[in-house]
Amino acid sequence: MTRTAEAGRRQAGPGTRQPRWLWPTLAVPGAGWLTVLFLLPFYVVLAVAGGTVNPLFLNAVPIWNPLDWQSGYVRQVFSDLFGASAFLGPSVLRTLLYDALASTACLLIAYPVAYFVARQAGRRKGLYLVAVVAPFWVSYMMRMLAWQNLLQGNGLVNHALTVAHLITQPVNWLSGMPVTVILGLVYGYVPYVIVVLYAGLDRIDGSLLEAARDLGLGRTRTFLHVTLPLSRQVIYAGALITALPMAGDFYTNTMLSGVPTTNMIGNVISSSLSTPGQGGEGAVLVLFLLIVMLAPMIWYVRSTSRAESGDVL
Amino acid sequence: MGRAHMNRHPRERRLERPALSRRAFLARSAGSALAVSALGSLLDACAGGGQASPSASGTGYPLARPSSPVSWPVTSGDVIGSGLEPEENATLQLYTWEEYIYTKVVDAFAAKYHCKVEITTFGTMNEALAKLGTGQVSFDVFWPTVDVVGKMVTAKLLRPLNHSYIGNIDQVWPQFQNPFYDQDWHYTVPYTVYTTGIAYRKDHVSQNPSALANPWSMFWNPAYKGYESILDDYREGIGLGLLKNGVTNLNTTSQAQINQAKNSLVELIAMDKIQVNDSYTAIPDDQVWVQQAWSGAIVSAPSELPKGQSPGVIGYWFPPDGRGPVNNDTMAVLASGKNPVLAHLFLNYMLDYSNAMENFAWLGYQPPQRQITATGLVKDGFIPSNLASATVLPSYFNAGYRELELSPSADLAWNNAWQEFTAGT
Numbered sequence: 001m002t003r004t005a006e007a008g009r010r011q012a013g014p015g016t017r018q019p020r021w022l023w024p025t026l027a028v029p030g031a032g033w034l035t036v037l038f039l040l041p042f043y044v045v046l047a048v049a050g051g052t053v054n055p056l057f058l059n060a061v062p063i064w065n066p067l068d069w070q071s072g073y074v075r076q077v078f079s080d081l082f083g084a085s086a087f088l089g090p091s092v093l094r095t096l097l098y099d100a101l102a103s104t105a106c107l108l109i110a111y112p113v114a115y116f117v118a119r120q121a122g123r124r125k126g127l128y129l130v131a132v133v134a135p136f137w138v139s140y141m142m143r144m145l146a147w148q149n150l151l152q153g154n155g156l157v158n159h160a161l162t163v164a165h166l167i168t169q170p171v172n173w174l175s176g177m178p179v180t181v182i183l184g185l186v187y188g189y190v191p192y193v194i195v196v197l198y199a200g201l202d203r204i205d206g207s208l209l210e211a212a213r214d215l216g217l218g219r220t221r222t223f224l225h226v227t228l229p230l231s232r233q234v235i236y237a238g239a240l241i242t243a244l245p246m247a248g249d250f251y252t253n254t255m256l257s258g259v260p261t262t263n264m265i266g267n268v269i270s271s272s273l274s275t276p277g278q279g280g281e282g283a284v285l286v287l288f289l290l291i292v293m294l295a296p297m298i299w300y301v302r303s304t305s306r307a308e309s310g311d312v313l
Numbered sequence: 314m315g316r317a318h319m320n321r322h323p324r325e326r327r328l329e330r331p332a333l334s335r336r337a338f339l340a341r342s343a344g345s346a347l348a349v350s351a352l353g354s355l356l357d358a359c360a361g362g363g364q365a366s367p368s369a370s371g372t373g374y375p376l377a378r379p380s381s382p383v384s385w386p387v388t389s390g391d392v393i394g395s396g397l398e399p400e401e402n403a404t405l406q407l408y409t410w411e412e413y414i415y416t417k418v419v420d421a422f423a424a425k426y427h428c429k430v431e432i433t434t435f436g437t438m439n440e441a442l443a444k445l446g447t448g449q450v451s452f453d454v455f456w457p458t459v460d461v462v463g464k465m466v467t468a469k470l471l472r473p474l475n476h477s478y479i480g481n482i483d484q485v486w487p488q489f490q491n492p493f494y495d496q497d498w499h500y501t502v503p504y505t506v507y508t509t510g511i512a513y514r515k516d517h518v519s520q521n522p523s524a525l526a527n528p529w530s531m532f533w534n535p536a537y538k539g540y541e542s543i544l545d546d547y548r549e550g551i552g553l554g555l556l557k558n559g560v561t562n563l564n565t566t567s568q569a570q571i572n573q574a575k576n577s578l579v580e581l582i583a584m585d586k587i588q589v590n591d592s593y594t595a596i597p598d599d600q601v602w603v604q605q606a607w608s609g610a611i612v613s614a615p616s617e618l619p620k621g622q623s624p625g626v627i628g629y630w631f632p633p634d635g636r637g638p639v640n641n642d643t644m645a646v647l648a649s650g651k652n653p654v655l656a657h658l659f660l661n662y663m664l665d666y667s668n669a670m671e672n673f674a675w676l677g678y679q680p681p682q683r684q685i686t687a688t689g690l691v692k693d694g695f696i697p698s699n700l701a702s703a704t705v706l707p708s709y710f711n712a713g714y715r716e717l718e719l720s721p722s723a724d725l726a727w728n729n730a731w732q733e734f735t736a737g738t
Contacts, residue, residue, distance in 0.1 A: 056468050059443035087736045152600045153540070174600055175539035176586045258542065258588035260737030271735075276439045 049073055049283035060279030073280035077288060088268060095247055095264040098178065102185035103243045106193045107235060109186065114197035132194045140188060144255040147184060148174060176259025184252040189245065193238040200234025233307050240300050244293050265289060371721045374463045377494040378717060384496035385466040387473040393653045395477040400652045404429040405659060408452035411436060415675035422662050428655055445470050453650030454659055457643055459494045460718040462501060471500045472646040478657035481664035486681040486707045501643035502660050505609065505678035506705045509549055509638035510631035512596050512606035512614070522630035529556040531603055535584055540602040542588035542595060547731035548716045552638055553605055554578045563638060563714045566723040575730035582737065589735060593617070596627055608703040609678030615697050625699045635706065639713030641681065679705050
């Protein structure tokens with residue numbers, strides 16, 4: 001037993017000693033939840049990816065025994081991604097590009113907002129937070145439909161731009177413009193980043209900032225040398241929390257574009273899962289996306305553990 | 314093994330686009346080896362839209378064609394007896410597309426036959442068949458598309474009809490009293506008919522499609538760049554490419570024709586930024602000016618226009634001689650249902666002219682009723698006068714082009730072409 005742990009136990013005293021089973025027991029609901037709602041569905045995806053197809057109706061037939069799993073779908077998707085007649089490359093590249101741009105934009109928008117709410121809003125902090133969370137009260141579909149309305153040829157956006165003499169002809173925002181899709185993603189996910197960044201920025205010890213000011217740092221240098229480094233982990237978390245779901249997003253694209261040249265990998269997965277005979281390929285693509293997304297996840301976990309061990313701030 | 318891919322349905326409000334190939338599926342099937350290696354010979358065998366024999370079709374059952382009608386086998390023991398009373402204290406279970414039947418008509422049926430009726434809906438035919446195929450559900454009435462009738466009969470999901478309960482069959486067009494896809498209507502009765510045409514905004518489109526040498530080529534006019542859409546359906550989409558190129562066999566198995574159609578669609582992406590969606594509101598919302606559309610959907614479009622805008626702003630073109638894509642839907646009694654007598658009576662009820670028309674007024678998709686005349690739907694207010702061309706006439710089913718079930722190999726060729734287009738490469 002380490003000295004710290006021993007000291008901790010001594011401090012707790014005999015009257016407050018916790019039974020060994022208490023903390024593992026508290027984890028049971030979470031573990032059960034994870035098992036039922038993540039591990040089991042994940043296994044179903046694996047079983048479908050290694051499974052076969054109903055010959056008459058073409059729906060996916062999972063194979064539950066891993067020893068019997070077939071590799072046909074994996075090989076097919078690999079061929080579609082990297083083979084001589086590959087056609088999924090552009091969708092994958094578009095996904096990475098849109099995701100990177102939208103995540104960066106989310107951070108650039110969210111950070112000042114979160115900073116203001118956490119450090120400057122004072123007693124109105126709660127009010128601002130509610131305002132930030134308010135978009136969650138309206139369903140994503142409704143918000144996208146609203147944007148369809150705003151962005152259409154005779155919509156308010158074109159009207160405003162025309163009145164401001166920024167355009168002479170209405171812009172067809174909804175016809176395969178990557179910028180519309182990217183901004184749609186930003187709009188959809190930015191509240192998540194704000195909340196995450198706020199949680200991190202709010203926890204920064206104010207005395208550290210005061211110390212920096214006392215030692216002669218101006219506002220800008222205090223921000224650059226103290227606040228920003230201290231919020232690095234939460235920036236990573238914010239980026240991750242948007243980048244992961246964005247990578248699988250298909251709805252934003254469908255609602256705000258509909259043109260094949262803006263298709264993302266989420267659209268490909270969605271359509272393959274609902275197309276007869278392609279359930280297995282869809283399952284493999286889900287796994288492919290998971291593997292791709294594991295890389296930033298692992299990087300984040302390592303970065304966090306390094307930060308906790310004091311290697312970096 | 315392997316069946317042709319099910320056609321999309323007008324009520325199938327799918328948001329996503331098919332994008333992947335079915336090569337994997339075919340490659341792992343026993344029949345697929347034959348399908349792939351002997352693709353050329355199979356395509357030749359099926360060329361001309363003729364019926365493929367069960368072995369040549371690769372489906373295990375014949376593919377119905379107008380030139381090769383199919384009479385599905387009936388096991389007499391599966392047919393209910395004549396003159397039976399409706400089930401008592403029953404709840405008739407309907408399994409249909411979302412928003413595909415008017416609840417007021419359904420309620421009237423329930424009141425007439427002193428039963429309850431429950432409606433369960435599905436979003437795609439694929440989803441519905443997968444559910445029915447489990448054998449764990451017991452719906453009474455189902456709405457199969459023409460292209461799945463064969464596989465449903467083969468899987469013994471449908472109950473053969475006892476015609477004595479369905480006297481109203483004489484109210485529908487004669488061709489549906491003995492349709493090529495179900496000779497002697499052993500399993501199905503017709504529900505709706507529809508055409509696939511061109512919907513357009515008259516305030517933006519100065520061209521009259523009828524005045525063009527080939528109206529289907531209208532989509533390739535750069536004047537409408539960014540304001541065009543085609544249906545998110547591999548059969549309708551590739552079908553448009555075929556029609557643009559003058560090919561009228563919408564079940565073609567010619568790889569060259571399919572490739573040519575695909576190349577024409579790819580041109581549309583580069584040239585016109587064509588959208589691929591089934592939006593019912595794109596035309597009334599002014600998001601799209603030229604749209605490949607189903608007649609049943611466009612009939613409802615004027616009601617979606619902003620207040621104050623004239624319904625006359627929307628036009629719909631379909632060849633007046635009927636030489637365009639046409640199709641129909643059916644109703645059938647499911648073998649697993651617990652109320653087969655009520656199910657028969659329900660089919661009969663929906664074939665009655667007044668009930669069918671009440672349903673049509675709400676639905677927008679036209680029933681093939683004999684009493685409907687070429688001008689009657691406009692005169693009676695079912696269809697706005699500017700959309701009179703959305704009226705479906707019996708003659709269209711003689712002259713028109715139908716998208717029917719394909720053999721797996723031909724379906725593969727169509728799917729591959731479509732995915733190359735939708736991948737946006």
